[in-house]
Amino acid sequence: MNKLLRADNTRMLRSATFRFGLLSLLALLLITFFLDGDKGTLQRTEAGFQSLLLFLPMVCGFLIILSVGAEFGNGAIRNKLIVGHRRSHVYTSWMVTGIAVTLISFVFTAAVLAVTCAIDGGIIELSAKTLVTLSGVILCSLLCNAAMCLLISVIVPGAKGAVLCFIFQEALFMVFMISAEEGGIAWVEKVSYFFPQGLIGVVSLLTAPEKPWVYMLCSLGAAVVFFALGIHYFRRKDLN
Amino acid sequence: MDYVLETQGLTKQYKKFTALRNLCMHVPKGAIYGLVGRNGAGKTTLIRLVCGLQFPTEGTFALWGTEYRDAKINLMRQRMGAVVETPSLFPYMTARGNLEQQYRVLGLPNFNGIDELLALVGLSDTGKKKAEHFSLGMRQRLAIAVALCGNPDFLVLDEPINGLDPQGIVEVRELILKLNRERNITFLISSHILDELARIATHYGFVDRGRIVREMSAEELQNACRKCVSMTVTNTEALARELERRQIDYTVTGPDTVDIYAQLNITQLAVALWEEKCEILSCSEQDENLEGFFLSLVGGESHE
Missing domain, CATH: 3.30.70.100 (Alpha-Beta Plaits)
Incomplete structure (x- = not known):
């Protein structure tokens, strides 16, 4: 298992795709931050924060799907199975790599947002408790997103999987946005507990959700379900 | 006789299509076993099953006497390498990069053997050239080098000379013979280029419609074809x-x-x-x- 982790992490973190993903995040955050030039630092940071919830899962999802899809596409996955690695270990290693990518991307975007905010002229005072709670809720939803993307990438590997993931994430975002404008639809609100896109309408930079642990539990629960489904499917899948 | 690979009643069914039917074969230790059959006979399916990429519908196979359902099969698989159909390489990596990646997958402590492997397959001078820019022959040789990482005792090659030019065919043939003689590696090679297979194989398995119709040694074949x-x-x-x-x-x-x-x-x-x-x-x-x-x-x- 450690061998696979080392191999997968090294490949992912050294890949041009990963660097390109981080650069894309940087560009998207800066564009969002400076889009409304006439607003104050707080409003612009809030907009940047909201865009983090939109772009981060998308970029992380793409990175996971492209990485796993590459192994299916070029046949490198065979090199793991032929030499005796268990399928459950291969899948778990992908999941851990996906989590690592998510964590690094989250820290990167949070740092970019903080630096941008500081350069813009105003340091926003946030309570440590709010910051930690927000980080926890967002990270848990991002883990759920990573597990979902990994499941998609194994069922539909490669570019098709990436397109499917993009459509699904966009659809989630649209549903939550429309629901927020309509004044909140009960079932949509419940689904929003699980996905980062759903948090856009729920959390703000200045306020943590009322019951953060509900969001965390729902997201982590969904992540575990996606992970279990993925392993179950992958262990029975015939590979070429 | 010691067998590296034995199959008993191996069957693989894809919905309504039966790719392998009750297939029985025996690959002796140290042999170059040529799997002969026309396209669609079931050669690649058999290799996929042996390599753990797919699962048999019925029947069983054993590597060094360990059945595929046994938990120890993964230990046995560590002693094998394979090139199944197309070379399994990361196209954006160099030859060395691909070998380093496989060394990590195998958990080898250092990259000491990589230069030797590159020299063995004649790719020492590829430098920073990425695998996507390699010729088919170079990719095939690199894939064999990847399969050789960790010094396997058993190498499975699926159509290793398909699409190669005459020079490439000679190089791969020489490499197989060298590895068999010098390192005593057992080979299972599928091919429908029979003349080429006849130059290296010590044993044959003739596959037709998912069955082994006959197994024989090169000597027996020579007598039969005398x-x-x-x-x-x-x-x-x-x-x-x-x-x-x-x-x-x-x-x-x-x-x-x-x-x-x-x-x-x-x-x-x-x-x-x-x-x-x-x-x-x-x-x-x-x-x-x-x-x-x-x-x-x-x-x-x-x-x-």
Whole structure:
């Protein structure tokens, strides 16, 4: 298992795709931050924060799907199975790599947002408790997103999987946005507990959700379900 | 005999299509086992099962005596390498990068053997050139190098010379022979380029419609394909006596037919047999190669 982790992490973190993903995040955050030039630092940071919830899962999802899809596409996955690695270990290693990518991307975007905010002229005072709670809720939803993307990438590997993931994430975002404008639809609100896109309408930079642990539990629960489904499917899948 | 791979009643069904039917084969240790069969015969399916990429519908196989359902099969798999269909490489990595990645997958403590492997497959001077810019022959050799990481005892190669130019074919052939002789690596090679396989294989398995129709050693095949004169006579005992008197190698293949393995003076033999009241009814020269033998086994008609 450690061998696979080392191999997968090294490949992912050294890949041009990963660097390109981080650069894309940087560009998207800066564009969002400076889009409304006439607003104050707080409003612009809030907009940047909201865009983090939109772009981060998308970029992380793409990175996971492209990485796993590459192994299916070029046949490198065979090199793991032929030499005796268990399928459950291969899948778990992908999941851990996906989590690592998510964590690094989250820290990167949070740092970019903080630096941008500081350069813009105003340091926003946030309570440590709010910051930690927000980080926890967002990270848990991002883990759920990573597990979902990994499941998609194994069922539909490669570019098709990436397109499917993009459509699904966009659809989630649209549903939550429309629901927020309509004044909140009960079932949509419940689904929003699980996905980062759903948090856009729920959390703000200045306020943590009322019951953060509900969001965390729902997201982590969904992540575990996606992970279990993925392993179950992958262990029975015939590979070429 | 020690077998590296044995299969018993191996069957693989894809919905309504049966790719393998009750297949039994035996790959002896140290052999270069040629899996011969036309396209769609089931060669690649068999290799996918052996490599753990797919699962049998029925039957079983064992690597070094360990059945595939046994938990220890993963330990056995650590002793094997394979190139299945297309070379499994990261196209954006260099030759060295691909080998380093496989070293990490295998958990090897350092990259010390990489230079030796690159030299072995003739890719030492590729430098920073990425695998996507390699020729097919270079990619094939790199894939073999990846399969050789960790010093396996058993190498499975699926159509290793498909699409290679003559130079590439010679290089891969030489490499296989070298590895078999110097490192005693057992090979399972599938191919439908029979002439090429005939140059290296020590054992053969002929596959047709998902079954092994015959397994034999190269020696047995050589005997089966040996150039001979097949003679039909009225008295095989008289012919046998005459051939023994002349110290000529022969095999009685039927109640009235004898295969004679020598250049004959037919007139002299006919005169000698006439004195024994034995008539020659027919006489034909037989000269079969691997291709002819394969066709005689599976028939010439299309299966598609």
